[in-house]
Every structure is written in structure tokens, then in C-alpha cells.
Amino acid sequence: MGVFYELANPERFERIAKPLQPALTAIAVLLGGAGLYYALFNSPADYQQGDTVRIMYVHVPAAWMALFCYSVMAFSSAAGFIWKHPLADVSAKVTAPIGAVFTALALFTGSLWGKPMWGAWWAWDARLTSVLILFFLYLGYIAIWESIDDKARAARLAAIVAIVGFVNIPIIKFSVDWWNSLHQPASVFRDGGPTIDGSMLRPLFLMGAAYMIGFGAMLIAAIRNELMARRLQRLSEVAGRKASTVNVE
């Protein structure tokens, strides 16, 4: 916990984050490059799906990140809620758009993958449906921040939305899986299908690591950006008006 406490101070955060951001970006680009190389040129085509399977290396890590970002958002929200620390609120706020983009990427690539597999751009596959609902949860969270001017209040209320969403995600997931099993037979995406070969795992994990570290770099950049925006806003407010004072006769 000591590390987090150290980081919690915005100035100290800035000191650590400033060099960290380009370093993480570089690592993410290298890992992503290597991952893409293996994914596109140095891994086998699937015996059923052919080269289409290569979408997996972009799609699956994006789906992981979609859920991971929501968890980061919910835990940051809980931390901001309990310790009332502004950096936790900022982290929750800026994670949302990043998570929404990963979610959109997962949906988009899932749809691209679905076209040759199902013959349609969309199928009400259990996973796609869950991810679609997750996407709307992200949009609702972002909408709350957009609608409330008072940042402190917005942080608390958005935290409630994030936490309520988070505790509901397993229920939604369970219900959608259940619903899907009522309506259609096992789909291509179902687990326990053909086991993945080691040569496919390598690019998959490289891409996963690239996404994860890339997320770290984006998160740091977004937090720095938000802190800067808030500092500017505070400056303009201080120039605006001072608090009233009181005296009693």
C-alpha cells in the first residue's frame, strides 16, 4: 500500500509518471510489433477457419481489456469513495473512455470475425452480447461525468454507478450465458473447443501484454492530462471569486 500512498500525491505522481509514460509506450509498441509479427506471419492458420483466425490476436486481448478496464474503474471508484482521494477519482474517470474503446474494438473485431464464421456481421452469441451490454455500461458511466458540473459530486455519483455496474456484471454475464444456451447451440466461441496450439498462444500473450502495457501508458497520459486540466480550472476559479467571510455583532 505504501507505493500507492506515495503515488497518491499529484506532484509525486507527476515526477514518476513523466519518465514512465514514454518507457511504457515504447515497451507496448515493441511487444505489439512482435505480437503482430507472430500473429500475421509466424503462426499457423486454423485448420477450419484459415487465416481468419488471426483476428483472434486483436480481438481476444481487447475483450480481456474491456473487462480489466471496468475492474480498474470500479476499484479506483471504490478507493476514491472510501479514501476520498482525488487521484483515484481521476483514474476512474479517465479509465472509462479507454475501456470503452477496447470494448468497441472487441465488438468490432468480433463482428469482423463473425462474418466469415456465421455468415453475418452480428450473432447474438453469449460473449458478444455480454460485451455489448458492458459497452453500454461504459457509456452510462461516461454520461454521468458529462452531466454533472461539480467535479467532486460527479466523482462520488459516478463511483456509485461504477460499483453498482461492477457487482451486476457477473449477474448479467450469467443471465446472458443462460439465455444464449436456451436459444442456440454451442457456438464457435464457446470454450472447450479445439485447444489452442502453443504457436498460437505466443502471439496471443504478446498481444495481451502489449495491450496491458499500452493501457498503462494511456492511463498515465490521461491522468496527467486530467490533472493539468483541473489545475488550469482551479487557477481560473481562484481568479474568479473568494469565499465569503462572516462576522457577528
Added chain:
Amino acid sequence: MSEPKEFSTGLTVRDVAVARGGRTILEGASFDLAPGAALFVKGANGSGKTTLLRALAGLAPIETGEAHLTPEGSSPAARRAAIVYCGHANAVKAAVSGRANLAFWATLYGAPKDRTEAAIEAFDLAAFVDAPAGALSQGQRRRLALSRLILSAKPLWLLDEPSAAIDAASAARLSAVIAAHRARGGAVMVATHDGMEIDGARTLTVHARAA
């Protein structure tokens, strides 16, 4: 020979600051409100009077400083239990009668039936209390809202512009109700613009500061 007073609760406020919209709007409020005392709160619109009253009443957070009841209690919940706040908004539901509004408040405040009658008497509501509240004039609704003071039977009254929209006779009635409350050991804080008068009231002036 004075009888023991019904109320003996006061409020001590030390260096309180309150915020609105995430920004400290008023700071450095320090004063004592003893049992039986009255305090006007005066100041320009937007200077933070309402926010201060709501924070003291336990309906909004106090940023820094402390407000504690005498002899004891300082949590927002303790203050909510001892303080009744009457704001700009009347909390009157227009779709039902004045009496139905009174009955709802009486249940929330745990007021027995005779206290409802006392409230009707105190603010002279009898003539219109059975009419739909939507048909009442602004002044009549205000009096209906103020009758919550009696229903609550709490020692500390925090009033925000109580005499707005009421005529001179009703204002005099309000003054009499406040005087009776103070005679029983109750204390009042009144934010006001107009020339309402209360005997022996001190004044807390809020100075808005331009940068």
C-alpha cells in the same frame, strides 16, 4: 420565579467553512447560539447563507471546522435530530389537501394529534387547511410550510427567508411564534433580506468578497 424551560439545547459553531459546486463558498463562521437566542443571517444573494444553514442542519457537509450541539452531539445525524430546517422550498404537495401535507409531516416527525392542532392554530391555517394545497396562495403555502416548526418540536429552528411571500399580519404571527419558542428555551437562526424584527437578535453578516 421562572419555570424550567422546555428546551436547553444550543449550538456552537467554530471556524466552519462550507462548499457549493465543489468550491468553498463561505469560511470562518464562528458563533454561539444559546438556548433562547436569536440570530439573523444577512448578506448578499449567493454569499452562502443557504449553504451555511443547510450544513449546520446536517443536510449538507461541513468542509472544515465544527458545529456541535450543547450540551452534546456533533454528528450530522445528531444535528438533524435537534434542528428543523425550513428552506425556500415549501415541501408542499399541491395535489393533496393542506391537512394531508400536515399529516405526512406529523408522521415523519412523530407528532401527536394535538400538536397538529397546535400547528394549525399557531399559523392560523384553519380557514384553508382542508382545501387542495394547489389552490392556496403563495403566502398560505408558506404558512403551511412553516407549521412544520411546531410539528417538529425541535429546539433549534433554522429558517431561510421565512417571511418571503407572506403579508404583514402573517409576518407578525411568525414573530409571535418565534418569541414563544424562545420563551421556552428554543433558539432560532433566520436568514432574511427584509426588515423582519426579532427582539434581542444578534446579526451574523456574510460578506461576499470579490477577488
Added chain:
Amino acid sequence: MNGFLAIISRDVALGFKAGGGTVQTALFFALTALVFAIAVGPDTALLSRIAAPTLWAAALLSALVSLDRIFQADFEDGSLDVIVETADLLEGRVLAKAIAHWIAACLPLILATPVLALLLSLPAQGYWPLVLSLLVGTPALSFIGAISAAVTLSLRRAGVLIAILTAPLYAPALIFGVAAANAGASGAPNFIPSLLFLGAGTLFSMILAPLAGAAAIRFNMS
């Protein structure tokens, strides 16, 4: 009578008054069903197949559009101050408000359901399962909706935002509700399981809503 019951009976009474929303919500429910029927066309066989899902979706939409009434009016007219000031436990007040919403907004829809089911050619054996699934599942709509209503209570025109926040969380209730209604009508074995899942969701939301709703009200009153 204590504060809990006083809030329920007042909110329900206000709901049934002119302009209180109960009648509008029920009308909205009927019109949604009508819109579906017109869109589908007079194909009785098709209608009878989609009658239960349509009525569940209509109930969900009707709940969504009525949610902003739970707290917003009381916030604007100052009643919420009195409710908070006199609350020993704000969570209890939120629960009372949500229950009142269910009685004033959802229960009338359930009572109207058999008539609309008739118009949508629901098979006779489908009536009880549908009504039962709505009885068990719609309280979850009120409870979860109360959280969104509490979060947005200080915003003007929060209606669409409430719908955006709430609709994704309604998915499980919709899924198990429709599953129960369909299974009950066809005699499928998952009637009881889906009804139990639905009930579990309702109980869970009944615990979650007061906690989250009361927290949201406290932050909104600051």
C-alpha cells in the same frame, strides 16, 4: 404509522392523483404494446409467440420512463429535506420510495397485462406464468431504477440519462422474466428455475438499492 409506511402511502396516493404518473405510465405501457402489435402486423400466430416477450419489454420501458418521479419531485419541492431530516436510516426511506414506485407504477401494469395479452393473442396457458413472472421480476426494476433515480435526482431532465444508466442493468430481469413466462406457457422444465433466478435478482436488488440509493442522495444533497 411510522415514516416507512407514511412514505409508501403518500407516494402511492400522489401517484394515483391527476398528473401523478400512474395513469400515464399505464397508458404508456398499453401504447408500447400497441406499437409492437402494429409493427408486427395482424399475424396472429406470430403475435401469440411474441406476446409475452413484448409485454415484458413494454413493462421494462414503462418502468424506465417513470423512474425520474421517484426522487426528483421531492428534491425540487424541498420534501426530500424533510424526509432526510427525519430519517433514522436513510436506506429505509429509499426502500420505501422504491416500493411505492413499484405499487404506483408497476402493479397497475401487471393488472392491465391480461387485457393486453388478450389483444396480443397470448395462448390461454400463458396468462398465469406471465403475470407471475411480472409479479416476481418487476420489483427488481423499481429497486435498480431507484439507484439511477437517486444518482440523477439533482439533474434537470434526467429522463434519458436514467434510461441509459438503467437499461443495461435490467437485462437479467428481462432474460429470466421472459424465460419464466415462456417456459410456464409451454410446460418446459425451466419454469421454476427461471422464476427462482428472477426472485433471487429481485432480492439482491432490494439489498443493493437502499445502500447505493442512500449514498447517492447524501452526495446529491451536498
